[in-house]
Amino acid sequence: MNSLKDWISSQLVSMPLVSPRPLSGSDSFFREEPSNEEFDDQGAAHSNTLVTPRIRPAPSTSFNSDRENHSDQSLQHVVVQNSDHSHNRSDKKKMDPLVRIDDLQVKFLRLLLRLGLSQNNVLVAKVLYRIHLATLIRAEESDLKRVNLRSDRARAVAAEQEASGLPEMDFSLRILVLGKTGVGKSATINSIFDQTKTETNPFRPGTDRIREVVGTVNGIRVTIIDTPGFLPSCTGNFRRNKKIMLSVKKFIRKSPPDIVLFFERLDLMSTNYNDFSLLKQITEVFGPAVWFNTVLVMTHSSLVLPEGPDGYPVNYESYVRQSTDMVQHYIHQAVSDSRLENPVLLVENHPQCRKNIAGEKILPNGQVWKSQFLLLCICTKVLSDVNILMKFQDSIHLGPSNATHMPSLPHLLSSLLRHRTAIGPSGGDVGVDESLVSDAEDEDEYDQLPPIRILTKSQFERLTKSQKKDYLDELDYRETLYLKKQLKEEYRRQMEIKLSKEKNTASDDNSNSQQASQEEAVLLPDMEVPPSFGSDWPAHRYRCLLTSDQWIMRPVLDSHGWDNDVGLDGVSLETAMQVNRNVFTSVAGQMSKDKQDFSIQSECAAAYLDPNGTTYSVGLDVQSAGRDTIYTLHGNTKLRKLWHNVAESGFSLTSFGNKYYIGGKLEDTISVGKRLKFVMNVGQMMGPEQVAYGGGVEATLRGRDYPVRNDNVSLMMTILSFNKEMVLGGNLQSESRLGRNMSLSVNANLNSRRMGKISIKASSTDHLQFSMVVAFTIFWALLRKKDVKSTSDE
Ligand SMILES: Nc1nc2c(ncn2[C@@H]2O[C@H](COP(=O)(O)OP(=O)(O)OP(=O)(O)O)[C@@H](O)[C@H]2O)c(=O)[nH]1
Numbered sequence: 001m002n003s004l005k006d007w008i009s010s011q012l013v014s015m016p017l018v019s020p021r022p023l024s025g026s027d028s029f030f031r032e033e034p035s036n037e038e039f040d041d042q043g044a045a046h047s048n049t050l051v052t053p054r055i056r057p058a059p060s061t062s063f064n065s066d067r068e069n070h071s072d073q074s075l076q077h078v079v080v081q082n083s084d085h086s087h088n089r090s091d092k093k094k095m096d097p098l099v100r101i102d103d104l105q106v107k108f109l110r111l112l113l114r115l116g117l118s119q120n121n122v123l124v125a126k127v128l129y130r131i132h133l134a135t136l137i138r139a140e141e142s143d144l145k146r147v148n149l150r151s152d153r154a155r156a157v158a159a160e161q162e163a164s165g166l167p168e169m170d171f172s173l174r175i176l177v178l179g180k181t182g183v184g185k186s187a188t189i190n191s192i193f194d195q196t197k198t199e200t201n202p203f204r205p206g207t208d209r210i211r212e213v214v215g216t217v218n219g220i221r222v223t224i225i226d227t228p229g230f231l232p233s234c235t236g237n238f239r240r241n242k243k244i245m246l247s248v249k250k251f252i253r254k255s256p257p258d259i260v261l262f263f264e265r266l267d268l269m270s271t272n273y274n275d276f277s278l279l280k281q282i283t284e285v286f287g288p289a290v291w292f293n294t295v296l297v298m299t300h301s302s303l304v305l306p307e308g309p310d311g312y313p314v315n316y317e318s319y320v321r322q323s324t325d326m327v328q329h330y331i332h333q334a335v336s337d338s339r340l341e342n343p344v345l346l347v348e349n350h351p352q353c354r355k356n357i358a359g360e361k362i363l364p365n366g367q368v369w370k371s372q373f374l375l376l377c378i379c380t381k382v383l384s385d386v387n388i389l390m391k392f393q394d395s396i397h398l399g400p401s402n403a404t405h406m407p408s409l410p411h412l413l414s415s416l417l418r419h420r421t422a423i424g425p426s427g428g429d430v431g432v433d434e435s436l437v438s439d440a441e442d443e444d445e446y447d448q449l450p451p452i453r454i455l456t457k458s459q460f461e462r463l464t465k466s467q468k469k470d471y472l473d474e475l476d477y478r479e480t481l482y483l484k485k486q487l488k489e490e491y492r493r494q495m496e497i498k499l500s501k502e503k504n505t506a507s508d509d510n511s512n513s514q515q516a517s518q519e520e521a522v523l524l525p526d527m528e529v530p531p532s533f534g535s536d537w538p539a540h541r542y543r544c545l546l547t548s549d550q551w552i553m554r555p556v557l558d559s560h561g562w563d564n565d566v567g568l569d570g571v572s573l574e575t576a577m578q579v580n581r582n583v584f585t586s587v588a589g590q591m592s593k594d595k596q597d598f599s600i601q602s603e604c605a606a607a608y609l610d611p612n613g614t615t616y617s618v619g620l621d622v623q624s625a626g627r628d629t630i631y632t633l634h635g636n637t638k639l640r641k642l643w644h645n646v647a648e649s650g651f652s653l654t655s656f657g658n659k660y661y662i663g664g665k666l667e668d669t670i671s672v673g674k675r676l677k678f679v680m681n682v683g684q685m686m687g688p689e690q691v692a693y694g695g696g697v698e699a700t701l702r703g704r705d706y707p708v709r710n711d712n713v714s715l716m717m718t719i720l721s722f723n724k725e726m727v728l729g730g731n732l733q734s735e736s737r738l739g740r741n742m743s744l745s746v747n748a749n750l751n752s753r754r755m756g757k758i759s760i761k762a763s764s765t766d767h768l769q770f771s772m773v774v775a776f777t778i779f780w781a782l783l784r785k786k787d788v789k790s791t792s793d794e
């Protein structure tokens with residue numbers, strides 16, 4: 001179930017709050033609390049180049065980092081800000097997870113400084129960004145401001161603490177290695193510690209029991225759990241592999257690892273990768289969460305590249321990407337979830353491997369793999385600690401998509417409150433037209449206008465500027481009056497048909513309705529067609545398919561997709577019917593299908609108009625969500641108009657998976673004159689063990705020429721309460737015509753969590769004004785970009 005915060009965020013700020021890549025593990029495989037381990041060395045600075053194939057970092061940067069210099073520089077402007085930082089926090093620390101996250105972030109930045117790793121690395125930026133997002137999600141209202149100040153402060157504090165060496169840092173890594181026999185697990189462990197700590201064997205399985213290898217790498221205490229390799233996956237080895245896995249699982253139960261390294265040999269990757277069943281078995285034994293903190297390690301990375309189709313060796317980067325993508329793909333298949341993105345580490349253990357001046361092993365792409373190893377491990381551990389602190393573990397699950405797509409009560413409630421069912425004889429809102437005919441006084445205003453001579457183009461050109469303006473204003477005024485007159489006539493005609501139907505016999509009734517439907521025929525807008533004709537272009541092959549007057553069927557085309565030779569991705573269908581004098585139905589839907597996915601979205605509704613004015617309606621909406629389907633049954637009763645007041649009540653029953661959500665609402669609309677309208681509503685939505693309440697008040701002031709011109713201003717206040725959290729929101733929406741050629745629409749909203757958005761849309765038919773709008777928009781975008789840049793720098 002999504003939380004209220006998710007709902008608010010998705011309503012207001014179009015920023016992905018939950019990254020598609022999961023943050024951490026979600027089951028017992030991982031430990032409960034971040035362990036407090038020892039940190040027993042002062043560490044050493046390294047110069048290196050950080051490049052990972054998958055994470056695609058910024059262009060490689062060399063850091064001949066002079067750690068002390070760097071720290072000294074930062075220290076000067078830090079000391080003042082941070083004078084009270086390390087004191088008086090220890091008490092609060094235990095209670096406030098945000099303070100603990102703060103400390104973790106400082107620790108992370110200190111480690112980077114200590115290891116001489118750049119803070120401008122993309123991987124580091126990702127970790128800092130996720131920490132920031134995680135804190136934003138969890139922060140209370142009062143903490144939001146504090147969160148925004150945080151990262152700058154954390155950098156300063158880290159530099160200061162690292163310079164003084166106080167407080168002492170406790171950070172260690174516990175790593176589990178998994179992989180087939182002979183892929184180089186033990187050899188990699190030896191390379192990491194730069195000494196032979198565990199046995200390797202080129203001819204036979206080298207490691208025959210699980211053992212812990214402990215040592216210090218660049219000042220960080222590292223414990224690696226070396227395990228016997230799995231045998232190639234075939235039915236005969238299934239039981240033996242399972243036995244190894246179960247013993248590993250038992251071994252790590254008491255003290256689970258921070259990171260799992262899953263090994264493959266880069267030189268043996270070929271298109272017919274056949275270890276899927278092994279990956280599946282690992283997933284079954286350890287649980288899908290094992291993959292959350294897993295780094296893919298590809299050994300033998302200084303391989304002789306195979307020949308490409310042109311006879312030349314293939315490109316190194318693309319070979320690596322292809323191989324790792326393949327393993328990643330099979331991991332996705334094994335966990336039935338494609339959101340996972342495991343970092344990749346390339347490793348070369350051969351003693352003859354190329355080295356840089358500092359004596360560090362480098363890969364063909366120039367990467368020093370050992371510092372990349374440390375960086376990946378630190379990032380993975382810090383992220384997992386954040387998730388544990390923020391208690392995110394339970395909310396992130398791997399698996400088929402329906403497990404993660406649960407409708408949220410606030411979403412359902414707000415859509416119920418917004419839902420307006422009104423099926424009238426014309427399929428539209430019944431209330432709108434009635435108000436028009438009431439004012440008889442300006443009925444024939446248009447007819448009373450003195451005749452006007454329409455000027456030719458050349459005559460118009462000869463007018464002075466002010467004359468031109470007067471002339472166009474006059475035309476505009478006449479146009480408005482003419483449109484008003486037409487609307488009234490249309491409404492009157494409808495009423496006459498209705499009256500005559502009531503009087504006439506059944507046969508007359510039929511012919512009349514046929515006549516009406518013929519007169520109402522509207523041209524369907526065609527799909528966008530490219531300017532030049534191409535017989536292959538689907539839009540030229542499929543135009544609107546009209547089977548009868550009442551059914552509108554159209555192809556759904558994805559202009560960017562060439563998925564199939566049919567060139568059409570789905571079908572949309574629409575119809576509105578009058579069953580008898582008082583019953584109306586409508587069906588609208590769209591379905592699309594390809595080889596893998598089928599999705600449908602449809603709305604069916606039926607309404608009964610009681611002769612005394614009350615309207616009853618029921619409807620069924622069907623919508624695909626991942627592999628599941630959401631069904632919503634809704635009903636609505638609109639009471640007869642009493643004076644200027646329309647009362648309405650509605651219910652909805654939503655079924656998703658095996659869960660049901662029931663909601664109800666009451667709404668009242670009061671019209672004051674033709675132009676002012678108040679709508680008030682309250683509602684409730686109940687799900688399994690949860691309830692959300694909400695309501696709102698909306699005031700709309702329409703322009704003088706409504707509905708011919710859609711000028712209006714509306715102000716809305718909403719309140720939503722869910723899980724003991726309450727959110728107040730305000731929304732301002734306005735649409736107005738600024739002169740003849742320009743229209744402006746503004747939409748702004750803000751809620752009690754100080755989240756909101758403002759959007760302004762201006763459209764003009766005038767070249768000058770239009771270009772001003774464009775210039776203004778670009779200027780605005782640049783300003784925004786500057787803002788974003790300064791936030792990301794932060
Ligand atoms: N050229 C090259 N040889 C490697 C590399 N990694 C490991 N080897 C060699 O491959 C052989 C097997 O390596 P091990 O480390 O014993 O493999 P393992 O995964 O520990 O195997 P088990 O203990 O049986 O599970 C050894 O002879 C290593 O020297 C590498 O990156 N490049």
Ligand SMILES: [Mg+2]
Nearest residue numbers: 185186206207
């Ligand atoms: Mg081994």
